[in-house]
Amino acid sequence: MANSPEEIKSHFKQYSIVGAGLFAGTVATVLVATVPALDIGGHGFDSADMILGFAIAATKMFFVAFIFMHLNHEKKLIYWVFLGALVFAAILIGLFALAMYDPITFKTLLPAKPGQ
Amino acid sequence: MEIPYIVNARKDTGLNNSKIAIWLFLASEVMLFGGLFSSYIFLRVFADYPWPERALPVLPGLINTFILIASSVTVVFAWAGLKLRKWNMFRANMAFTILCAAVFMVLKADEYNKKLHHHASQTEDYAWLEGHLDKDHPNQYTIEADTINFSVESTASNYLDAIITQNADYPRAYFVEKLYEKINSGDLSEVAKNSYKEYIELSKDVLPKKIDKASKVVVDLLEEAHALPTIPTLAEPYKIRTIEAGKFTETVLYSAGTELSPEVLAVANDEFIRARTHNQELRTQLLKDAWNEIRDVDKHPELADIADLESKVKSAVTKAHNALIDKAEENNEFLIANGNMMFNSKGAEFSLNTGWGRISDSTIGAKYSNVSLLDGTVLSGTAGDSSIVYHYVDGIDFRHLVLKAEAKGLNAEELIERSPILNIHDHGGHHGGADIREIWEAHKVWRGFLAADLLTQDDWLTGEGRVPTEVDLYRVTWHQMVAYDKLKKEMVVAKKISANAPLKDAITAENWMRINGELKPSMLNDVKSKLPEEIIATFPHHVSIERDEVRFDSVFSPKMNNYYAIYFTITGLHGLHVIGGAIVLGYYLFFGRKMYLSNPEWLANRVEVGGLFWHFVDLVWILVFPLFYLM
Numbered sequence: 027m028a029n030s031p032e033e034i035k036s037h038f039k040q041y042s043i044v045g046a047g048l049f050a051g052t053v054a055t056v057l058v059a060t061v062p063a064l065d066i067g068g069h070g071f072d073s074a075d076m077i078l079g080f081a082i083a084a085t086k087m088f089f090v091a092f093i094f095m096h097l098n099h100e101k102k103l104i105y106w107v108f109l110g111a112l113v114f115a116a117i118l119i120g121l122f123a124l125a126m127y128d129p130i131t132f133k134t135l136l137p138a139k140p141g142q
Numbered sequence: 143m144e145i146p147y148i149v150n151a152r153k154d155t156g157l158n159n160s161k162i163a164i165w166l167f168l169a170s171e172v173m174l175f176g177g178l179f180s181s182y183i184f185l186r187v188f189a190d191y192p193w194p195e196r197a198l199p200v201l202p203g204l205i206n207t208f209i210l211i212a213s214s215v216t217v218v219f220a221w222a223g224l225k226l227r228k229w230n231m232f233r234a235n236m237a238f239t240i241l242c243a244a245v246f247m248v249l250k251a252d253e254y255n256k257k258l259h260h261h262a263s264q265t266e267d268y269a270w271l272e273g274h275l276d277k278d279h280p281n282q283y284t285i286e287a288d289t290i291n292f293s294v295e296s297t298a299s300n301y302l303d304a305i306i307t308q309n310a311d312y313p314r315a316y317f318v319e320k321l322y323e324k325i326n327s328g329d330l331s332e333v334a335k336n337s338y339k340e341y342i343e344l345s346k347d348v349l350p351k352k353i354d355k356a357s358k359v360v361v362d363l364l365e366e367a368h369a370l371p372t373i374p375t376l377a378e379p380y381k382i383r384t385i386e387a388g389k390f391t392e393t394v395l396y397s398a399g400t401e402l403s404p405e406v407l408a409v410a411n412d413e414f415i416r417a418r419t420h421n422q423e424l425r426t427q428l429l430k431d432a433w434n435e436i437r438d439v440d441k442h443p444e445l446a447d448i449a450d451l452e453s454k455v456k457s458a459v460t461k462a463h464n465a466l467i468d469k470a471e472e473n474n475e476f477l478i479a480n481g482n483m484m485f486n487s488k489g490a491e492f493s494l495n496t497g498w499g500r501i502s503d504s505t506i507g508a509k510y511s512n513v514s515l516l517d518g519t520v521l522s523g524t525a526g527d528s529s530i531v532y533h534y535v536d537g538i539d540f541r542h543l544v545l546k547a548e549a550k551g552l553n554a555e556e557l558i559e560r561s562p563i564l565n566i567h568d569h570g571g572h573h574g575g576a577d578i579r580e581i582w583e584a585h586k587v588w589r590g591f592l593a594a595d596l597l598t599q600d601d602w603l604t605g606e607g608r609v610p611t612e613v614d615l616y617r618v619t620w621h622q623m624v625a626y627d628k629l630k631k632e633m634v635v636a637k638k639i640s641a642n643a644p645l646k647d648a649i650t651a652e653n654w655m656r657i658n659g660e661l662k663p664s665m666l667n668d669v670k671s672k673l674p675e676e677i678i679a680t681f682p683h684h685v686s687i688e689r690d691e692v693r694f695d696s697v698f699s700p701k702m703n704n705y706y707a708i709y710f711t712i713t714g715l716h717g718l719h720v721i722g723g724a725i726v727l728g729y730y731l732f733f734g735r736k737m738y739l740s741n742p743e744w745l746a747n748r749v750e751v752g753g754l755f756w757h758f759v760d761l762v763w764i765l766v767f768p769l770f771y772l773m
Contacts, residue, residue, distance in 0.1 A: 034222050041222075045215035052207045056200060062658075067177035068601040070611035071195055071773055079768040086764045094214050095757045100155045104165050106627075111169035115176025122184040 044093045051086045055079055149387060165752045169756050175762055182769065185704040187410050194705045195613060196772060199577060199668035202249050202452030203771035207763060209223070209249075213242035214760040219755040225744035232749070236731040239756070243724035250717050252671065253452055255700040257706070257721045261538075263530055263687055264694040268546045269561045271578075272537030276684065283494040283501045283513050283689070284526030287487045292407060294414045295481030308556040344470055362405065373401040374487035377467045383414050383478040390474040417477035426468065432462035436723035493552060496695065504689035512542050528689040534681040536620035538563065538578060540583075541612050558582075558616075576627065576645045578682050584626045584645040585618045589663050592655035620681065622675075627662035627680035629653060709770055719759045726752045 058064045058078055059071070067074025092098045097108070147159045155162060174685050186193055209651040216235040223231030229720060261281075262272045275281055395413060396406055436442050436458045443455055450543075499515035504525055504611045511525035547554035560565070564579045576584070592614055597607035630648035639647045649657070667673055700707040730749050737745045 031226050036224050038219075038222070041215060041218050045211060048211045048214075048764075049208060052204065052211065055768055055772060056204055057334050059196070059768070060200060067603045069596050069599070069608040070613065072603065074603060076773060079772060083764050087761050089763050090214060090757055090764065094760075095754055103155055103157060103162070107162075107169045108172070110174075111172035114173050115179075116177045118173070118180040119183060121180055121652050122187060129168050 040093060044089050049088060050088050051082050055082045058082075143730055148379055149637060149741070149747055158747060160659065160747055160751045164754050168754065171758060175712075178708070178715070179765070179769075181514050181710065182708050185708055189704065191703060192545060192563075192612060194703075197705070198709075199253070199665075199772045200771050201668045202253050203767050205244050205248050205669070207767045209242045209246045209320075210760045210763050213246075214757050215241040216242070216757045217749075219392075219751045221746060221753050224738070224742060224749055227742055229735075231732065232738075236727060236749075240497065240724050240728050240731065243720050243727075246720055247717060248543065249669070250713065250720075252669075253708075260698045261532070261690050264542070265562050265687065265691050266693050267557060267561050268542040269558070270537070270539040270542060270562045271532070271534040271535055271563050271685070271687065272539065273681070276533040279529075279531035280493065281530060281695070282496055283504070283528045284491065285494070285501070285511060285513050285521050285523050285528075286340070286489065286491045286526060287374075287513075287521040287523040289377070289522050290402070290485040290487050291520045292483040292485065293520070294407075294408075294410050294479070294483060297478060307451035347352040356524060366375065374485035374490060375485040375597075376406070377486050378402040380480055381473075382412055382417065382480070383473060385477065402487075407483070410479075414479040414481070421476050424470060426517070428466040428470060429463050432459050435462050452727040475698075480658070487521075487523075491526060493526075496520075496689075501525065501528055501689055524740065528688065529686045530692060532682075532685040532687075534678055534683050535578060535685050536623065536679075536681050538582060539617040540616040542760055544616050545613065562687065566685050566687060576623075576630075576680075576682065578685065580645045581602070581618055581623055581682065584620065585651055588622075588626075588654050589615055589645045589650045591649070591651060597653075621662050621678075622657060624680050625657045625678055626665045628661045629656065712766060713770070715761055719755075719762070723752070724754045727756065 034081070058066065059075060062069075066078060098103070145159065149158060151158050152493045212517070216238045220232045220235035220239060223229070223233075248406075259274065260272065261275050262270055266505060362707075374399055376396055379394045380400075381392055381394050383390060383392050385391075390582050400406060434453065436445065442458055445451065445458065470508050494513055494515070499513055501511060501513045501518055503511040505511075506525060506527050510522070510524040512520050512522040538556075543557060543561065544554040546559050563581055566578055577650060589610060592612050600606075603609045626645055626648065630639070630643075630645055632650045634641050634643075663677060667677065694703045698706055698766050702711045730745065730752060734745050734748075737748075
């Protein structure tokens, strides 16, 4: 991470460019979602729009994390902490796929009432 | 206590402690939001109703994205200002960051406010009507009640049953499980004693609290009853059977004619609970006795054999327990309190919150209608005006109807034509707007042109012609209502159609494309606190729906559906992060000067840590924005 005044000054331009890029990415996300001429795949929202939308969002997130949060200059320890959390989150997000097969069955564990 | 390594890096990690701490915290945040996004995906993929796709206004979301990105840039510059020892640079950038947070929250609050004042009703055929309710016509049930049947049994007993039954079963389940382990050791007494204790504690502590909650609806109802000219009075005496010195007696707690009051109900409730608690304690004691009895293996030689022991023990306990209960009943050991209190209330009109229950027949003047409240209270009499009246309607949605119809193999288009929504007529004149059927007929013409046009375009995914979405086909938004109206006015001015011509005549092969183009109202309307009057005037006004045609009715709150539940959860939690981050950054701005003068590097480190959190807040929003506003 930049620490000396000279290094920090040299990054000003980079921060501004990344900021402008994030604005542009946001505009692009909105345009592809709302302008019919830019609607990829089928008409309206579909998997193609979803992939494009998430690709732009992921790129934006990458730049925020690497440039603004200085991950590009961080120590390995930080990478491992963040990566571990991301993997965990990815597993959580992937968990919904398990519901497709509904592996959980419920049964009543309580015994019947007296007289039943 | 001084925390080490908050400015300088530790030798082993190469990082200062503050940095490690914030990254560990952010890692936990990633997992928290990861879980919530996982919930979003689950709810969306398995939704059994049309997901509200692109249902939020894009412009406020877009502005908020710009705001957070801009603040992410300025918070980096604020940190850089401190590293360069330029206090004014830090101050200006940090002030801008906090201003951004404030504007973000204002826009978010406005968005929430609009959602929480926007209403929707789902009719019995799963069609939806959206709009704003008439403030002069409260959304409530009205009934001129001849009788009120206050159910002591329901208000008290439902809760008692739910809790006591479950928890009385628990000791039994527990007994059976433990019995299997302990039967050979011969020590059952400890198990029985502990479970019995648990039950008694539950009776004394938990139950009264639940009862208080249950009776709140009734108390509210009674407060209203006191404001009425006719005070309901008890139709028949309220009695309770009690045991005194082993002798059965019957006590009249309230004689017929007693006025309905919270105190009367409270006493009846208390007596009922006392009787039920006594009975449950007695039953549990008898259960304990039954267990003690079967412990005597001499009396139950069949239990000496381990085979199928569990069911044999359960059967023996049940038999012994039932015998003891029969005996107790013969000896009048159980108390009995009346489960109902019937009050005469002829002529009294009640206006009830619709969230309290349901009305059986809402046709105005319908005799023998009743309102059943959630706590079991039933008001019977003549139905008043319980209709839902919209000041104006700004959305029609048949997607859910179509989903249900297709699942049952029915013709959706036919069902739409028969929908009560298309047979509603306004009460107070058109006010310039078309009525709902007219708008729907126009929409059908428009979607016909759209479908034909899309067929000529290639779908990249299937390689065939494109098709309209469900939203195009079965949902009419307020934007389209405005566009249809504008188009008709243009056509009338151009003398292509007469002023009396139906709305659908205004849509032609030449102009249909303008509906979702230039005629669509400006997105700027989405950031105004209220739509302009000239736009509102184009909507159907004073639309009334009969209550018994309505399946569900709500504002756009988490109650509406899972979409709004997860929307409010994720954006609300994100909003709290914005507020928290702004408070921390604001602290550095307003109280950081002293630290800057004494140890500027320390403040720079703190701002860096606060800034990392702020970037994370931005990061989450970058995902939230497309997910909720564009997909």
